[in-house]
Amino acid sequence: MTGPHVRLLVAVVALLLAVAPGAAPYVAGAQPGSTEFLQVQIDSVTPDIVTTTSEPLVTVTGEVRNVGDRPVRDVVVRLERAAATATSSELRTDLAGNVDQYQPVADFITVAPEMARGQAVPFRLAYPMRSPDQPSLDIEAPGVYPVMINVNGTPDYGAPARLDDSRFLLPVLGVPPVGGSDASASEALDSAVPPDTTRPVGLTMFWPLADRPRLAAGAPGGTTPVRLIDDVLATSLAPGGRLDTMLSAVDFATGVAVDSGGALTRALCLAVDPDLLVTVNAMTNGYVVNDAADAGPGTPTHQGAGQQAAIDWLARLKTLAQRMCVVPTTYAQADLDALRRVADPGLSAIATNAGDIVDQILGITTIRGVSLVGDGPLTGPAVQLLSDQGPTVAIGAAALTGPGDSGGVAPESADTAPVRYTPNVVAAPFDPAVGAALAGAGTTPESPSYLEPSLDLALKQDSEVARRQDALGALLWRSLNPDIEPRTEILMPPLMWNLTPQDAQSMLTTVATGIRAGLAEPRPLPAVLDEARATARSEPMPAGPLGNPRGRFDDGVVSGIAAVTGRLWGLTAALTTDERTGLTGRQYTAPLREDLLRALSLSVPPDARNGLAQQRLTTVGRTVENLFNAVSIVNPGGSYTLATERSPLPLALRNDLPVPIRVQLDIDAPPGMTVTDMGEIVLPPGYLPLKVPIEVHFTQRVAVDVTLRTADGLPLGEPVRLSVHSNAYGKVLFVITLSAGAVLILLAGRRLWHRFRGQPDRADLDRPDPIEVAMSYRDDEGAGDTTQERRTDPVTRRWK
Structure with missing residues (x-):
């Protein structure tokens, strides 16, 4: 092939190579x-x-x-x-x-x-x-x-x-x-397309201030200094840290200089984790940090470095809280579905009614009657738990299916209209797709566990910029779609939101821009609650999770928490108040109950929840066991000898707890021993000697088993076996001795009676004849020995 054909082929190849990138x-x-x-x-x-x-x-x-x-x-x-x-x-x-x-x-x-x-x-x-x-x-x-x-x-x-x-x-x-x-400037300006602002969205946004549980497990109340598992909060609370960024951003955005009309302030509400406040407040008095992350009480520690950062951050939050809406989250962001499976009403009440803690630390009155479900799904068990606690509006993710769950039908938008599940519980849902987009922003993106599997996508977004863009688009999506119903929206970011300063500024600026542009209008949280209660339609209880969804707590963790909680409540019921320090039994054991809520925290990534929960549960269970063993009977190590049948049994009780405890003694007495029930004993801290009234009806050495228990029957300490030796007479010997004495007295009296009357005693009638006795004596003149025979009178028994 030569000539024009070759040149033509070369031209075709060159053309193909030129367009190849586009094709x-x-x-x-x-x-x-x-x-x-x-x-x-x-x-x-x-x-x-x-x-x-x-x-x-x-x-x-x-x-x-x-x-x-x-x-x-x-x-x-x-x-x-x-x-x-x-x-x-x-x-x-x-x-x-x-x-x-x-x-x-x-x-x-x-x-x-x-x-x-x-x-x-x-x-x-x-x-x-x-x-x-x-x-x-x-x-x-x-x-x-x-x-x-x-x-x-x-x-x-x-x-x-x-x-x-x-x-x-x-x-x-x-x-x-x-x-x-080529249009003129005026024509070009007229070509701009503004948004449709005829149907603005009523906007409410929660701004989270929360963290993972940092308090070390197994430390009861009154333990000083407070102990943390790590010193992450020292960095997080300091300038430039995560919690400092979250607080500084909202403080600046709602300031008078920036938000002069207060529109953004009315749309925002601080969602504060009570567990974080408890931890930061404790840090202000100094604290120590475990040398090992999973260490229990008594392990090596070092001094924490965040005391001043905690003081400054908490002071700024107190000032901000005076001018903003504040609502508590579930304590330690505990999973309500798992709490319902634990089935302990007391623990559930602590988790869902933590507003008093926030009020006391911040010096404000938080908004009540609202429950932030957190990053987990609003399931039927969770709704039932909330219903048992009284009227509330639950803020949780709405149901939303993806293309794999919709049976080939194009997926719709989430329905965020309020629904009433029980007479006590109304749900005000938020769009899970929007919540997931917000969760993807920041330095540690997470996929919330409330997402359906088809929407739980492993997004290839290694760029913080791309993830931030997704969050900004999700924030404005409903406002830019005027045909989407309802025209209200709740923005619920993840409680562990980890934003950079630029991310935080962009989020708040976007919300403020939407309000200023007329696409949204602020809807304060009290208005959300009132509207939800008034307009909610009745719906059946939401279904529980099927199978074992990602991040669900194992049955072993749940049953373990239920067992430890039951024992802890039993011990708490027996504890009283120490009059010297004012420490109550409930205050003393409260941190251990809170530890069990921390074990169920949704702030931990789903794949690590069960492992970390089991670690904390093991530590708390060991501490509770030690508390039971701290109240015991002192083992004398020898034997007791009872001098009489009514000698008391001496015992000594020991209480190593800092509060008094109400106890009862159980003495397993052998046959022949009667023990007086001492009833309920208030055992103060330290030692208490006791004398237990007993009555013994035998003379021998026996073993007596003594146990200590609470007023409700829970065993305390280890049982003690005492060796008791009794020298006392029993009742039979006493009766015999008494009868013998009476007979002796009767016979002696009869003999004396006859003697005084000169009558022979019938007891002597069967005696042999009187004995003749020969006596030798020396006469007065000393004439020598004389033998004289004398005879006793048979009647008087006198010598004749």
């Missing part, structure tokens, strides 16, 4: 393979929220990195977008999985002809929102638009393919004027 994604349009070659990261999106006054150009910057095991050639990127999100489930599904809904904004741009292993190359994509004469995003109306960065390349020994993508949401509050046209 590659459609030829290899499948999902990226299991082997990672390239990874794209978004570094900035400008503007993050598009308004009518924004620059008409949308700019996305980032970098592509070769993370594979071989070079990649012909690396190209392209910007694509999908239609505005129409349902809340699309806030999740558009960010992963299928890409058919995305259309290219422009052709591919070459990032690098070849990328070596480990090499990173930056990129920048900038397009107008709309333009008649150049490539643009072609966005004509406000809404929330999914955007994707598509990366293609050809790995060594492979074919051209889409190797990675990164997606995010672009909220458009208003479309800027058309750019790049």
Whole structure:
């Protein structure tokens, strides 16, 4: 083949190579393979929220990195977008999985002809929102638009393919004027498209101040100094830390200088974990930290470094709380479903009625009659638990299914209208897709356990910027869709929200922008509660979780907590108040009950919940056992000898607790021993000698078993076996001795009676004849010995 044919073939090949980058994604349009070659990261999106006054150009910057095991050639990127999100489930599904809904904004741009292993190359994509004469995003109306960065390349020994993508949401509050046209300035301004503000959304947002349980388990009340499992709070409360960022952001955003009209302040409500306040308040008096994370009482510790940070942070929170709505979360963010399975009314009451703790520490009055379910699902058992505690409005995730759970039907938006499940419980739901988007923001993104499996997506969003964009889009989604009902919204971020300062500022600025733009209006929490109670429709109890959903506590953990709680309540009922210190039994054991709630905390990642719960449960169970053994009978180690049949049995009781306890003695007496019941004994701290009245009816050595128990019958300490030796006569010997004495006295009296009357005693009638006795004596003259025979008178028995 020569001449024109060769030249024609060369031209065709050159043309194919020139258009290959543009054609590659459609030829290899499948999902990226299991082997990672390239990874794209978004570094900035400008503007993050598009308004009518924004620059008409949308700019996305980032970098592509070769993370594979071989070079990649012909690396190209392209910007694509999908239609505005129409349902809340699309806030999740558009960010992963299928890409058919995305259309290219422009052709591919070459990032690098070849990328070596480990090499990173930056990129920048900038397009107008709309333009008649150049490539643009072609966005004509406000809404929330999914955007994707598509990366293609050809790995060594492979074919051209889409190797990675990164997606995010672009909220458009208003479309800027058309750019790049020949229209005049006034005509261009008229081309701007403002949002529809005829149906603003009544907006309520909770701003969480919470943390994972940090107090070490197994320390009863009155233990000083307070002991923490780690010193994370020292960093978190200090300037730049997580909790400092959360507090500083809301303090600044609701200040008079920024929120002069108070609109944002009325829309926000602080959601404060009582367990965090208890911990921070204890830190202000100094504390120690365990050298090992899972260490129990008595293990080595070191001095904590966050005392001053705790003092400063708590003082700022007290000031802020004076001007803002404050509501307590469930204590330690305990899982209500698991608490219902524990089935202890006292523990449930502590978890759901912790407002007094917040009031006392902050010096305010929190809003009551509301229950923040937290990051778990609002199940039937959870509703029943809340119903048992009295009237309340539960803030929990609404039901929302994804494409895999909807039977092929296109998924709808979450129904967030209030519903009444029981006469006491009304639910004011929030959209779980919005909550999940908020949970994805920050440095440690989490997927809430209330999400249905099909929406619990492993999103490929390694960029904080992309996750922040998703959260901002979710915040504004309902406001930008005027046809979505109801026209109210509750924004419930995760209680363990870990935002950077820029993230926190963006969230609050977005809420304030929506209010100022007329898309939303503040709806204070009291109004939410009143409206929910008044308009709730009746619904059957929500179904419990099926199978073993992610993050559900095991039955072994639940049954263990139930057993330890029962023993702890039994001990608490026996404890009284120490008059010297004022410490009550309930105060002394309260931290241990709170430890059991911390074991059920939803703040722990789902995959680690059961393991950490079992560790804390083991420590608390060991401490409770030690408390029972701290009240005991002192074992004398020898034997007792009773001098009489009524000698008391000496005992000594020991109480190593700092509060008195009401106890009873159980003495297993052998036959022949009677023990007087001493009734209820108030045993003060220290030693108490006792003398137990007994009566013994035998003379021998016996074993006596003595046990100590609470007034309600719970055993205390170890039983003691005493060796008792009795020298006392019994009743039979006493009667015999008494009878013998009486007979002796009777016979002696009879003999004397006869003697005084000169009569022989009949007892002498059977005696032999009188005995003749010969006596020798010396006469007065000394004449010598004389023998004389004398005889006793048979009647008088006198010598004749």
